[in-house]
Amino acid sequence: MDxxxxxxxxxxxxxxPQWIESVDVETRGDILYVSIFGSAAPSPPVWGRVRxxxxxxxxxxxxxxxxxxxxxxxxxxxxDVEVQANLNxxxxxxxxxxxxxxxxxxxxxxxxxDRFTREFFFRGEx
Amino acid sequence: xxVAPASTRLDLDVLLGDWRNTNPEGKxxxxxxSSDKVSVDDWGSVAPSFYSFTFEDPVAGAxxxxxxLGFWWVRLQANxxxxxxxxxxxxxxxxxxxxxxxxxxxxxxxxxxxFQPAPLPADEAQAGSPRYTGETS
Numbered sequence: 001m002d003x004x005x006x007x008x009x010x011x012x013x014x015x016x017p018q019w020i021e022s023v024d025v026e027t028r029g030d031i032l033y034v035s036i037f038g039s040a041a042p043s044p045p046v047w048g049r050v051r052x053x054x055x056x057x058x059x060x061x062x063x064x065x066x067x068x069x070x071x072x073x074x075x076x077x078x079x080d081v082e083v084q085a086n087l088n089x090x091x092x093x094x095x096x097x098x099x100x101x102x103x104x105x106x107x108x109x110x111x112x113x114d115r116f117t118r119e120f121f122f123r124g125e126x
Numbered sequence: 127x128x129v130a131p132a133s134t135r136l137d138l139d140v141l142l143g144d145w146r147n148t149n150p151e152g153k154x155x156x157x158x159x160s161s162d163k164v165s166v167d168d169w170g171s172v173a174p175s176f177y178s179f180t181f182e183d184p185v186a187g188a189x190x191x192x193x194x195l196g197f198w199w200v201r202l203q204a205n206x207x208x209x210x211x212x213x214x215x216x217x218x219x220x221x222x223x224x225x226x227x228x229x230x231x232x233x234x235x236x237x238x239x240x241f242q243p244a245p246l247p248a249d250e251a252q253a254g255s256p257r258y259t260g261e262t263s
Contacts, residue, residue, distance in 0.1 A: 001226060042181070054218055056229035069229035071201070071216065082190070084203055084214060086229055095203060095214065097177055097190050113136065116177035116188030116205055 003027050003055055003067040006085075010092045010121035012039065019043050019117045020094060022124075023085070030055075034072045036083070042112065047074050047081075056086075092121040136176050136186035141204075145211045145234035152232045154215065157204075164191040164202070179205075197221035210235060 010023040017040035024035040032055055036047035050072050058068030069086035082097040098115040138161055145157040155167050163171040174191040178184065188205035201216040211234040218227045 054216070054227060056216055056218075057226040059228060059230065065226060069214075069216065084201075084216065086214070086231075095205075097175070097188070097203065098181075099175060099177075112181035113178040113184060114175065115181050116179060118205065 001030070001055060001057055001065050001067050003030065003032050003070075005087060006032060006067055006070065006092070009124040011124045013091070013120045013122055018119055019096065020119055020121075023092060023094060023121055025092075032067075032070055034070070034083070034085075036074070042078075044076060050074060058087075090122070092123070094119050094121060136178055136184055138176060138186045140206050141176065141186055141189060141211075143236045144238040146237050148210070148233045148235055153230065154213070154232055154234075157202075157211070157213065157234055159189065164189065166191075166193065166202070169193050169195060169200070177205075 004027055006025045007027045008025060010025065012018060012021055019039060020043065021037045021039035023037075026033045026035075032052040033049055034052055035049040038044045038047060052070040052072045054071045055067050056069040056071075058066050067087075069084065072083045072085075074081040074083065079098055079100045081099075083094060084096075085092055085094045087093075095116065095118045098117070100112060100114060138159075141159050142161065143159060145159065147155055158165040159174070162173060164174040165171040170193070172191050172193055174189040176186040177188040177190070179187040188203075190204070191202045193200040193202070197220050199218045199220070201218075203214040203216070204211055206212070213232050213234060215230045215232060216227075217230070219225045
């Protein structure tokens with residue numbers, strides 16, 4: 001599968017703060033690594049570099065072997081994030097599913113809901 | 127940053143109901159969402175995870191669900207936008223067919239909400255885990 005098309009430094013299209021500031025994607029053969037940088041709290045400023053768990057082709061009913069999407073997972077102290085990204089019309093569309101861990105009702109801590117995000121990124125200049 | 131998970135359940139009203147594919151040629155025909163399960167065509171039912179659009183809002187707008195269908199796995203990632211359920215379908219194959227994992231997106235409209243929808247065939251046939259049908263559509 002052609003995954004080179006994911007490679008690059010992807011910048012957020014939204015001028016305002018959001019969940020993710022930028023996404024760097026590197027490929028090594030059939031392996032894809034993603035590095036994410038947070039935009040606004042509670043998003044960590046640096047999420048780190050992880051290997052994509054699964055890479056998906058664009059469609060099932062064609063012979064197209066171009067990579068269309070990938071899945072990556074992050075785990076932080078208080079929450080886990082499943083990242084699902086796909087290419088669409090030159091944009092990297094990144095959805096995240098943020099799921100908090102731990103006991104509820106801890107005194108003095110902000111209470112946050114599990115959250116879904118979908119944000120858009122354009123390819124930055126090399 | 128330390129946080130506490132919300133102690134109250136999300137309001138699921140915008141997601142609950144009987145959703146039908148807007149495209150008659152779509153691979154998935156129907157998704158039924160209740161407070162404790164998501165049912166798809168003849169795949170059966172699984173427990174979903176529900177998500178809000180913001181960290182503070184107790185109203186759900188999205189869910190994810192994972193179907194283990196034996197030789198193929200499907201992750202559904204869905205959110206409501208302008209009354210449409212936008213569903214990302216991530217399919218992985220673990221058989222010897224040589225098929226590539228694939229990504230797809232489909233759109234659903236809600237044809238019923240606020241009452242118990244009629245059960246899917248899979249719910250009537252089996253109350254357990256989804257079964258492998260050998261086909262993806």
